Amino acid sequence: MNLPNKLTMLRLCLVPFYVFFLLMPGIPHHYLIALIIFAAAAYTDHLDGKIARQRNLITDFGKFADPLADKVMILSALACFIQLGITDAVVLIVIVTREFAVTSVRLAASGKGKVVAANVWGKLKTVSQIVAVLVVMLLQYLLELHSMGIIRFDQPESVSFWFWVAQTVLLWISVIFTLISGVIYLVQNFEFIKTAK
DSSP states (O other): OOHHHHHHHHHHHHHHHHHHHHTOTTSTTHHHHHHHHHHHHHHHHHHHHHHHHHTTOOOHHHHHHHHHHHHHHHHHHHHHHHHTTSSOHHHHHHHHHHHHHHHHHHHHHHHTTOOOOOOHHHHHHHHHHHHHHHHHHHHHHHHHHHHTTSSOOSSHHHHHHHHHHHHHHHHHHHHHHHHHHHHHHHHHTHHHHHTOO
16 A cells, blocks of 8 residues: 555544543543644645655545544534534535435446546635634534633634634635535536436
């Protein structure tokens, strides 16, 4: 297994750790710990692709495993946000539906001996999702610091409201990018849908 694929597998291995800390509010600074682990996982996404291109280490395994690791990383975080009451299920349902549709096309293409790599819209979708998840964790951590008395907000209710607005807007921007990238992906690879048996 080459280095980019090892980094992809590392990203998958980091998922249970940030999920654990996200869902353990009894641990002080749990949002910060989860944020750091998630950021490290997200950085491996940037790093594995960069190394694969620079060293000509692009493999069929990497073309499948890299997007899969991205999906697991993002969907796990969103599922945690739902459990924590940070967002609603609609965000996750839309993203999961898109991912199933795109994966189905990839499998259809694979059955015809073709590997369909992610396009630029898929990359933008992933970046928007990563940014949204990181900002949500950061804002939740600031609220946690306030609840611990480490920092103080003059109007905590107002701050909480604007944090909620920021989180919601960023998550829905990522949903919009997800939908756009999914439609473009399906249109560009319609031949595999049309000829599927």
